[in-house]
Amino acid sequence: MAQTLIRTVARAITPQRLRRQIGRWRDQFNERFARWKSWPWVGFVRFGDFRSLTPLGEGGYPQHAPRVDEYYVARFLSAHRAVIHGRICILDPLGYFDRYQKGQDNPRDDRNLSLASPEVVTIATVDELAKLPSDQFDCILAVHCLQFVWDLRSLLEQLHSLLKPGGLVLATMPGIGPWKRVPAWSAPEYWRFTSRTVKQLFAEIFPRDTVQVTVWGNVLASLALLHELPANALRPEELDHVDPMYQIVITVQAGKPRDVERMGAQSSRAA
Amino acid sequence: MSRIRWGSFRRLQPISRTFGFDRGLALDRYYIENFLARHQTDIAGRVLEIGYDYYTKRFGGDRVVHSDVLNVEPLPPKTTIVADLTCADHIPSAQFDCIIFTQTLQCIYDARAAIRTLYRILKPGGVLLATTHGISYLCDFDWERWGEHWRFSSQSARRLFEEVFTGGQVEVQAHGNVLVATAFLYGLACEELTRTEMDYHDPAFEVLITIRAIKPR
Numbered sequence: 001m002a003q004t005l006i007r008t009v010a011r012a013i014t015p016q017r018l019r020r021q022i023g024r025w026r027d028q029f030n031e032r033f034a035r036w037k038s039w040p041w042v043g044f045v046r047f048g049d050f051r052s053l054t055p056l057g058e059g060g061y062p063q064h065a066p067r068v069d070e071y072y073v074a075r076f077l078s079a080h081r082a083v084i085h086g087r088i089c090i091l092d093p094l095g096y097f098d099r100y101q102k103g104q105d106n107p108r109d110d111r112n113l114s115l116a117s118p119e120v121v122t123i124a125t126v127d128e129l130a131k132l133p134s135d136q137f138d139c140i141l142a143v144h145c146l147q148f149v150w151d152l153r154s155l156l157e158q159l160h161s162l163l164k165p166g167g168l169v170l171a172t173m174p175g176i177g178p179w180k181r182v183p184a185w186s187a188p189e190y191w192r193f194t195s196r197t198v199k200q201l202f203a204e205i206f207p208r209d210t211v212q213v214t215v216w217g218n219v220l221a222s223l224a225l226l227h228e229l230p231a232n233a234l235r236p237e238e239l240d241h242v243d244p245m246y247q248i249v250i251t252v253q254a255g256k257p258r259d260v261e262r263m264g265a266q267s268s269r270a271a
Numbered sequence: 272m273s274r275i276r277w278g279s280f281r282r283l284q285p286i287s288r289t290f291g292f293d294r295g296l297a298l299d300r301y302y303i304e305n306f307l308a309r310h311q312t313d314i315a316g317r318v319l320e321i322g323y324d325y326y327t328k329r330f331g332g333d334r335v336v337h338s339d340v341l342n343v344e345p346l347p348p349k350t351t352i353v354a355d356l357t358c359a360d361h362i363p364s365a366q367f368d369c370i371i372f373t374q375t376l377q378c379i380y381d382a383r384a385a386i387r388t389l390y391r392i393l394k395p396g397g398v399l400l401a402t403t404h405g406i407s408y409l410c411d412f413d414w415e416r417w418g419e420h421w422r423f424s425s426q427s428a429r430r431l432f433e434e435v436f437t438g439g440q441v442e443v444q445a446h447g448n449v450l451v452a453t454a455f456l457y458g459l460a461c462e463e464l465t466r467t468e469m470d471y472h473d474p475a476f477e478v479l480i481t482i483r484a485i486k487p488r
Contacts, residue, residue, distance in 0.1 A: 034293040038286055040279050042294050042462055045286065048278025053471050055449050056275070150430070176406060176456070178449075178475045179424050190430070192422030194409060200380055200420075219285045219408070223453050226406075226476070233275060241283050245409040246456070 050227065055178070057228030064099060065230035071239060072216035072249035073143060073172045074100045080253065083168055086138030090122045093184030096172075097143045126155070126185050134161040142171035148187045156205045166258040169206075173198060175215070175247035176222045193250050202254045210255035217248025280457065287458030288411065295460030299479050301469055302446040303373055303402045306481040313398040313483070316368030321375045324349050331369075339367070343417065356385040365394050372401040378413050380420045386435045390486060399436075399484040403428065405445060405477035406452045428480045438487040447478025 011017070035042055049056055066074065073096050077084070090097055121137075123129060126149065140159050149155045159169055173193045180189055195213045202211045218241045224234055225248060231239060279286070290297040307314070307330045315334035319341055320327045327338045342350040354362055357379060370389055379385045389399055409419050423431070425445040432441045447455075448471045454464055455478055461469065 035295065037293065038458075040286065042460065044279075045459060045463060046278035048276035048280065050278060050280055050453060051450065053448050053450050053468065053473070055475075175422070176408065178452075179405065179477050180475070188426040189424055190427035191424075192406075194419050194421070196418040197380065197420040218283050219456055220281065220283055222408075222456050223280055226449055226452050226456075229275070238283065243283070245288070245411065245414070246285075247409065 050223070055226065055228045057230070065232070066099065067228060068217075068221045068225040068231050068234075068239065069144070069174060069177055069249050070096050070099065071231035072251075073097075075216070075240075076172055076214070076249070076251040077141075077143075077170070080170055083253075084139050084141070084170070087119045087136060087164075088121070089132075089137045089140045089162060090120060090143070091141065091145045092122065092143045093145050093148060094143070094180075097141060129155075129158050129162070132162055135164050137162050138164055138167050140167070140169040142169060144172055144174060145185070146171065146173050146193070147189045147191045148183070148185045150187065150190060152191075152201055153204065156201060160205050160256055163256040165256055168253060168255050171198075171202075171252050171254075173250045173252075175250050176217065177225055177248065178228075194247055195244075195250050198250050198252050202252055206254035207257055210253075210257070212253045214251045215244055215247040215249070216242060216251065217246045218243035219246050222246055222248055280453075285408075285456065285458045287460075289458065290410070290455070291458050291460035294458070295462035298451055298455045298459065298461055298464070298469070299374070299402075299404070299407070301461045302479040302481065306402060306444075307371070307373075307400060310398070310400055310483060313400060314369050314371065317366060317394075318369045318371065319352070319367045319392070320371040321373065323347060326371050326373065356388045357381045358384070359388050359392075362388070362392050364391050365397075367393055368397050370397070370399045370401075372399060374402055374404065376401060376403040376423070377419050377421050378417050380418075382421060382431060383435070386431060390435045393486045395486055395488045397486050399432075399482070399486075401432075401482040401484070403480050403482075405480050406447070406455070407478070408456055423480055424477055425480055428482055432482055432484045436484045436486060440483075440485040440487075442483045444481045445474065445477035445479070446472060446481065447476045448473035449476050452476045452478050 077100055092098060140163060142159065146152060146155070163169065175192055175194060177192070195215050199211060199213050221234065221239055287293055290299065307326055311330040314327065314331040317337045318327045318331055318335050319339045321341050324338050324340050327335055339351045340347070340349045341352040341354055343353070343355050345353045352362060370393060372389065376382055376385065393399060404422050405424060407422065413419050425443050429441060429443040432443070450464065450468055
């Protein structure tokens with residue numbers, strides 16, 4: 001009798017069983033108190049000005065004050081200023097690059113990117129791309145345009161063939177953002193991307209090791225973007241904080257390899 | 272414009288990272304469940320669901336004759352079919368009356384191939400009930416396993432499904448507004464908004480897309 005009792009108790013308190021029981025209690029506790037774990041609790045969230053069914057910034061700010069996504073595009077382009085040279089092709093249906101270059105309202109940026117040379121070709125519609133001869137650009141800037149393209153693969157193939165060997169494509173794409181009601185390139189917005197899609201899309205056309213993907217954004221910046229607030233409503237350190245689960249803008253740099261022949265020609269010229 | 276009152280929102284970390292499941296019903300689930308409830312008579316006969324059989328049971332009830340669960344890995348216990356929808360030649364054609372395809376399309380890089388497979392395995396006259404994100408952050412769970420690739424607009428969803436369901440019927444609807452979009456991104460739950468707020472529709476803020484597609488007879 002006593003032995004059985006001891007055995008039962010001993011069995012009940014083996015470390016394994018105890019651990020399992022504690023685990024079960026912890027799960028029960030977590031389940032019951034999950035909604036109290038994160039502050040503010042349900043019912044305690046203060047919505048401030050944001051309990052609104054229309055974006056706060058609609059009409060309330062100057063039309064051309066850069067929004068959050070434009071801010072990230074500008075940051076990306078500034079960081080890559082050194083590689084934007086030679087003969088350049090620009091795809092910019094939303095005018096982000098145009099405004100970046102004119103550079104109003106962005107005091108943080110020391111821009112000396114003057115592209116007003118005959119070396120710059122600006123593409124107004126996608127059909128124009130097909131008419132251009134191949135192998136002629138050192139750099140292609142595709143600024144927030146791929147979301148308007150239905151057949152992404154064939155567009156990227158076109159861009160690849162337009163590049164000179166050794167040329168670069170710099171592209172920016174939206175990940176989170178309102179669906180703009182204005183179509184561009186006579187197409188609606190079809191896609192929002194993630195860093196994985198971008199990596200895969202570009203790696204199908206360009207050599208994988210030349211494809212460099214960067215993400216920009218966080219939850220606060222996406223709030224500002226959805227409400228159409230200007231980027232300067234937030235502090236720079238708030239805008240620059242990167243939360244990989246909140247990809248507002250995805251940027252990519254990819255290169256067309258120099259083929260062996262050209263490499264040879266160049267090195268002999270150098271010699 | 273005067274100073275903005277940020278309330279609880281001036282923070283770099285969201286309030287919840289699990290779509291509000293820890294606070295109540297996730298906001299996207301509100302639209303998904305409304306959509307399935309509206310079309311629950313479609314959920315009948317032989318039904319296929321992705322992931323779990325939760326919605327088949329909940330909305331199908333007695334109408335369901337046979338329930339199948341498809342997963343890309345044989346992990347969840349109720350899985351009856353293991354397949355990657357982009358190359359699923361081992362699933363016989365024309366066998367399901369209804370396919371419940373919630374929040375999956377965004378995880379498939381080759382979305383067109385997946386839709387073609389779904390079309391193939393539907394019986395003539397069968398119904399596909401699909402939902403996907405328009406505005407959302409990334410889900411840790413999906414991101415680590417199969418990745419998330421797309422956010423669709425109602426226009427791309429319509430075009431994708433109409434290309435495959437030619438001669439059939441495709442109904443696409445978008446749901447959401449700026450308040451729902453921001454609350455969803457911060458991880459708030461349904462309990463924190465009112466029904467009127469959730470039902471208000473703003474075409475610039477397509478948080479969730481629902482698609483009902485019928486294969487022609």
